[in-house]
Amino acid sequence: MTKKPIGVGIIGASKTSWAAVAHIPALRLIPDFKLVAVSTSNQASAQAAADAFGAAYAFDNAHDLANCPEVDLVVVSVKVPTHRQLVTAALTAGKMVYCEWPLGNGTPEAEELTALAQAKGIRTFVGLQAxxxxxxxxxxxxxxxxxxxxxxxxxxxxxxxxxxxxxxxxxxxxxxxxxxxxxxxxxxxxxxxxxxxxxxxxxxxxxxxxxxxxxxxxxxxxxxxxxxxxxxxxxxxxxxxxxxxxxxxxxxxxxxxxxxxxxxxxxxxxxxxxxxxxxxxxxxxxxxxxxxxxxxxxxxxxxxxGTEEPAQPVRGLYEAYQAVLNDLRHDTHYAPTFENGLHLHRLLDRITQASAEGRTLNVDLAAQLNN
The missing domain is CATH 3.30.360.10 (Dihydrodipicolinate Reductase; domain 2)
Known part of the structure; x- marks a missing residue:
């Protein structure tokens, strides 16, 4: 990628949201990212958030945010049940996506989103900041x-x-x-x-x-x-x-x-x-x-x-975005991707299955990822 700032649009960035508490303060500490757009469920709250956080654009829906020309990376920071719909909108618009964990509301949704990103050749990241x-x-x-x-x-x-x-x-x-x-x-x-x-x-x-x-x-x-x-x-x-x-x-x-x-x-x-x-x-x-x-x-x-690390919970997102930035600037693959998120979804399914069946199970997740 070029060295120009990476334009970020955050879905779910109201003034009292998790995005306001952790994502936006973390992004402000990294000059290579620029918050350019926010969206919430209504225009009034979106505009209030944009004014508070210095974003140029405010939207009341994910579709318009994802299609904003200045947005390079869409951050999905909302509750899990809406991840599939919102990530799909961002991928359909051809934008890179950072989606908070869990990637989908269950493994089938994670499989669908991962397959869509792979088909479009889009860089993706999942919020496993640990x-x-x-x-x-x-x-x-x-x-x-x-x-x-x-x-x-x-x-x-x-x-x-x-x-x-x-x-x-x-x-x-x-x-x-x-x-x-x-x-x-x-x-x-x-x-x-x-x-x-x-x-x-x-x-x-x-x-x-x-x-x-x-x-x-x-x-x-x-x-x-x-x-x-x-x-x-x-x-x-x-x-x-x-x-x-x-x-x-x-x-x-x-x-x-x-x-x-x-x-x-x-x-x-x-x-x-x-x-x-x-x-x-x-x-x-x-x-x-x-x-x-x-x-x-x-x-x-x-x-x-580092010498001036922010306090948690900002620190976790700061480190996560630093890893994303490093991967984008150097074409590396350390930050967790949708593929990593799908891998974890399948591991949690295996844990649930082992408990339900009361037996020890093999965990051949590499083979599952190729299916």
Whole structure:
């Protein structure tokens, strides 16, 4: 691509949206991107957002935004059920797309969108920003260099923060799995995207999905609502290189460990810890110990983390857009694409199937991607 700024149009960029909280502040920190257009569900809110964020164009529909000549990259930042319609509009207009995760509301939609992008030869990206975190990239580096020797096992314990005993009005959307935003798809999905880059894909796995809370309380109304989605996710198995892996995500929060990821090797151990199981957007600390020694901080080199990194959640999107920019400028393929998103959708299907059938399943996702 040329060195001119990449024109960005954001679908779902109202003044109080997630795009306003994370996407737009991140883009402002990268001069190679220029926010040129926003769209919402009505013209008044779109114009208010455009005025607030300095965008030249405001639209009340995705079609007009996608067809705006100054838009090079369409960002889809809305709830999962509308991803298919909006991404399709952007691809039909021939525009590159960054779609938040999950890519589709289920694997069939992800397959359709990936096939459409491939048929048109369009660069695509999916918002699995944990992959671009400095911590993820540094773990890839030190494991490849043999810091802890051969990886023997890895384990993750995480809290979903949401899907707990209480919910607010905005959180009601998370209670119905038909909306595509569950404990499995959101915090577990984001974690597994980075997990695969660091320690590799599952070769085979077994799983347990359970719904332990069937009712939750809507606050502040104090109304009981049905909880329809699984609020416990357990996955165990063997990775492609032979390491044993386990993962357990719980709903809500705990007084104990809300995020703990260990990687155990023949020469030592690495531990990541934090206060939230949403690895894609929460701060974490990184520690390391040679075999037989105590844990000590494992600092990330400044060339990976930078000197003036923004705070989360902006940091996660900032790193994600930096990875997108690098891929576009240098024709590389590190940032997660629609193909990577489809791969993850199929892995989550395999986890669901393993739980439903109560047996260990092989995970031949490479073959599935070629089908």
């Amino acid at each position: 992959v671009a975190r400095p911590e993820t990239r540094y773990l890839q580096q030190v494991l490849a260099e043999g810091l802890i020797g051969e990886v023997l096992s890895t384990s993750v314990l995480g809290s979903g923060m949401s899907w707990g005993a209480t919910v607010n009005q905005a959180g009601q959307y998370l209670l119905d799995p038909a909306n595509g935003a569950t404990l499995l798809t959101i915090p577990v999905g984001h974690l597994l995207a980075a997990f695969a880059r660091v320690v590799g894909d599952f070769q085979h796995l077994s799983a347990t999905l359970a719904r332990r809370r069937t009712q939750v309380t809507l606050q502040p109304e104090n109304i009981s609502l049905p909880q329809l989605t699984d609020d416990q996710v357990v996955v165990t198995g063997v990775l492609a290189q032979g390491a044993v892996a386990s993962l357990h995500y719980r709903s809500g929060t705990t007084a104990g460990l809300n995020f703990h990821w260990e990687i155990n090797g023949t020469k030592g151990d690495i531990v990541l810890s934090g206060d939230s199981g949403h690895y894609q957007l929460a701060p974490v600390s990184l520690q390391y110990a040679p075999s037989g020694e105590a844990l000590r901080p494992l600092p990330i080199p400044v060339e990976l983390v």
